[in-house]
Amino acid sequence: MNIFCKKELRTLIIALSLICSGAFAQSKPPMQPVANLEKTKVSIAVGGKNLFYYLPLTIAERLGYFKDEGLDVEISDFPGGAKALQALVGGSTDVVSGAYEHTINMQAKGQPIQAFVLQGRAPQIVLGYSTKNMPNYQSIADLKGKRIGVTAPGSSSNMMLNFILAQGGLKPSDVSVIGVGAGAGAVAAMRSGQLDAMANLDPVITMLTQKGELKVISDTRTLKDTKTVYGGNMPAAVLYAPIAFIEKNPNTTQALANAIVRSLKWLQNAGPSDIVKTVPENYLLGDRALYLEAWGGVKEAISPDGLMPKDGPNTAYKMLSGFEKDLAGKSIDLSKTYTNSFALKANQKYK
Known part of the structure; x- marks a missing residue:
């Protein structure tokens, strides 16, 4: 068999394998949607x-x-x-x-x-303090009377804040809670000095901690840290x-x-x-x-x-x-x- 025939044979084998694999892929039944949806x-x-x-x-x-x-x-x-x-x-x-x-x-x-x-x-919620506004932060008690950002009042970030405040002997009414959302607005609020502390999530938290603008007080981004904070899953x-x-x-x-x-x-x-x-x-x-x-x-x-x-x-x-x-x-x-x-x-x- 000359070199041209060998090339043609290889080409034919590759083509057939592609056709077969395609046929096999098409023969695999797709996942069926749930039948009789009451509401689509x-x-x-x-x-x-x-x-x-x-x-x-x-x-x-x-x-x-x-x-x-x-x-x-x-x-x-x-x-x-x-x-x-x-x-x-x-x-x-x-x-x-x-x-x-x-x-x-x-x-x-x-x-x-x-x-x-x-x-x-x-x-995944992190409570941290502003290194600009609170350079001498020592304990939860230092948050009394401070302006603390959350995604929205009453949200899970607010609940986490309230829980940590209680651990430090403070009531929710001891701080001023400000809704700042969960994106660029939250970052801007912290950088402009409007907030003394913040309870928020990633990627917002990493953006602020990476620049040294926020120091972590309490962290629930990992299973280990979560169990440390809450005592369980x-x-x-x-x-x-x-x-x-x-x-x-x-x-x-x-x-x-x-x-x-x-x-x-x-x-x-x-x-x-x-x-x-x-x-x-x-x-x-x-x-x-x-x-x-x-x-x-x-x-x-x-x-x-x-x-x-x-x-x-x-x-x-x-x-x-x-x-x-x-x-x-x-x-x-x-x-x-x-x-x-x-x-x-x-x-x-x-x-």
């Missing part, structure tokens, strides 16, 4: 969508996972979790991507909502909805849980470049290297499977009990604040 168009409210805290939601949206489940999802972004909750209570959204703690507070108010898939297994972002919505739309709820669990699985194997390519450019806050550094510090805070840890609800309840007056004398049934049934089924579909 779903609105989700979130407070600070650019945060790593809500990254699984962004991944599910950007990679088309909601669409693959047969859903047409509209996401509305608010300055903080408390605002997203208000949208749910007001009836302008179906579901919230927000902090689990809200399910406990709302039960105490007679408005039962339930978490049905976990996005984060550590809060502390659930963070979840998808939650009124129990009435979940009972009326179980297939739609399952589809939402499927999309989030699929994004959690993707995140477990994604490299830094995958993250940067997937999220919107404005998430990077103008500094790609810093964004990736921040991601490395919070990656383990992302839930691997969407399941609520057994001790998580009680850890959250004990935290809230330290400062939430609305919980005083109230009997809270933690088993009604979350369900793992949807996440368990989602893990059977996406392994």
Whole structure:
């Protein structure tokens, strides 16, 4: 066989292999969406969508996972979790991507909502003080009378602040809380000297600590630090909805849980470049290297499977009990604040 025949034979073999592999790929059945969705168009409210805290939601949206489940999802972004909750209570959204703690507070108010898939297994919230305004900071007591930024009053960052204040013998009323959002506005507020301290999340925190503008007081970005602060596993972002919505739309709820669990699985194997390519450019806050550094510090805070840890609800309840007056004398049934049934089924579909 001459050289030309050999080349032609190799070309033919490569072509056939490509055709066969393509046929095989096409023969693999795609993941089927959940059948008989009660509601295909779903609105989700979130407070600070650019945060790593809500990254699984962004991944599910950007990679088309909601669409693959047969859903047409509209996401509305608010300055903080408390605002997203208000949208749910007001009836302008179906579901919230927000902090689990809200399910406990709302039960105490007679408005039962339930978490049905976990996005984060550590809060990722950091409380720090301004090195410019408080160069002589020594202890929590020094925060009395100070201006402290949170994503939004009543949000999970505000709850974390209140908890840490209580550890230092201070009440929420001992400080001035200022909502600054979770993006460039929060960074600007700290740099301009408007704030003496801040409870916020990454990438905002890493941007400020990297420049030496913020010193950490309390950190919950890793599982170890979270257990040190709260004494146990502390659930963070979840998808939650009124129990009435979940009972009326179980297939739609399952589809939402499927999309989030699929994004959690993707995140477990994604490299830094995958993250940067997937999220919107404005998430990077103008500094790609810093964004990736921040991601490395919070990656383990992302839930691997969407399941609520057994001790998580009680850890959250004990935290809230330290400062939430609305919980005083109230009997809270933690088993009604979350369900793992949807996440368990989602893990059977996406392994």
